[in-house]
Amino acid sequence: MxxxxxxxxxxxxxxxFDAKDSKLKKQYLDALTAALDVGFEMLxxxxxxxxxVCKAVTILEDCDLFNAGKGSVFxxxxxxxxxxxxxxxKTLKAGAVAGLQGVKNPVLVAYDVLQNTPFVMIAGEEAIEYARQNDFKFEPDSYFFTQLRYDQWQEMKGGGEMTLDHSGEGVKFxxxxAVAVDTDGNVAAATSTGGMTNKAWGRVGDSPLIGAGTYANNSTCAISCTGHGEHFIRGVVAHDVSCRMEYGGKTLEQAANQVIHETLKRAGGEGGLIAVDSSGNICMPFNTEGMYRGMKNKTQTITRIF
Incomplete structure (x- = not known):
């Protein structure tokens, strides 16, 4: 175990990253390490x-390096x-929110939905009102402003085009x-995102959709995905990994790699996932050039970008 x-x-x-970006690269690794350390200490x-996982994601939401919370795209x-x-x-209970505006930590609202409502997902104006009524912290627009995100938006503004947070040239976000297994062998997963730059029409990606971008089941594993959301939704990627373990007898590594490197890639989807099973095995496959990722257990701490 x-x-x-x-x-x-x-x-x-x-x-x-160019040689001149060594300071920025360190900032990413430090941010990942901070979230890992706090999350693991809680375990x-x-x-x-x-x-x-809720706490680890909250820490990443508070960091403007990533497309979630403070660093969300326009x-x-x-x-x-x-x-x-x-x-x-353990319980298969889930909570999700979509289309939140002004909320400092969306994952905390999702966790409240899990704990205190009979629902799985709330969205839009009603989700914002739910957050207000339950005294979650709101921030002004200036809190979410970053020059890089603004510049990305200005390049696309008016063109009717949307882009993933990791598309194009240069450094990506x-x-x-987060996924975790505790000392009792219970697993959990959490995911948070700011979506796509220049997105319109109330578009929602895979992150808040249970079974697509987020899933957890003690019988199999916990999964959090990142990448081209539409492909993850069509492929029900997170649940597909679980199903391959439960019905196909695959190990966590076999199931996750098959989905990311074969099924998803064959459908034209790009991205990756992190996964953990109830024995503490961790897998972090991706079919893109890189993925910001890290893992920690009693014997090792690993953070990677490429």
């Missing part, structure tokens, strides 16, 4: 896997619309997520 264990991601895609102090209307989800593998 390799319990407890945690893994996190900060997006996938074409990730490049060692008998907190649940669900509590741990929509076509120049706003920030955020989605998040969390799932408890991404959706964040």
């Amino acid at each position: 390799k319990l407890p264990a945690i893994a996190i991601h900060g997006g996938s895609g074409t990730i490049t 060692t102090k008998e907190h649940s896997a669900t509590e741990s 929509t076509a209307k120049g706003q920030h619309e955020m989605d998040a989800a969390i799932m408890d593998g 991404g959706t964040v997520g």
Whole structure:
């Protein structure tokens, strides 16, 4: 047994750093390490896997390096619309929110939906009102402003084009997520995102959709995905990994690699995922050039970008 264990991601895609970017690269690795350390410490102090992934994602939402929370991209209307989800593998209860605006930490609202409502998902104006009524912290537009995100939006503004947070040239940013297994062998997953630059029509990606971008089941594994959301939705990627384990007898590594490197790639989808099973095995496959990712258990801590 390799319990407890945690893994996190900060997006996938074409990730490049020049020699002059060594300081920025270190900032990414430091941010990943900080989230890992706090999440893992909670696990060692008998907190649940669900509590741990929620906290780890909150830390990443507070970092403007990633496309979630503070670092969320601009929509076509120049706003920030955020989605998040969390799932408890022990109870199979889940909470998700979509289209939040102004909320500092969307994953906390998703966790509240899991804990305190009979629903799985709430969206739009009603989700924002839910967050207000339950006293979640809101921030002004200036909190979510970053020059890089603004510049990305200005390049696309008015063109009717949308882009993934990891598309194009240069340094990339991404959706964040965490998966964990606690000392009792319970697994959990959480994912948070700012979506696509210049997105319109109320578009929602895979991150808040249970079974597509986020899934957890003690019988199999916990999954958090990152990449081209439409392909992850069509392929029900997170649940597909679980099904291959439950019905096909595959190991976590076999199932995750098959889905990312074969099924998803064959359908034209780009991205990756992080996964952990109830024994503490971790897998972090991706079919893009790189993925911001890290894992930690009792014997090792690993953070990677490429």
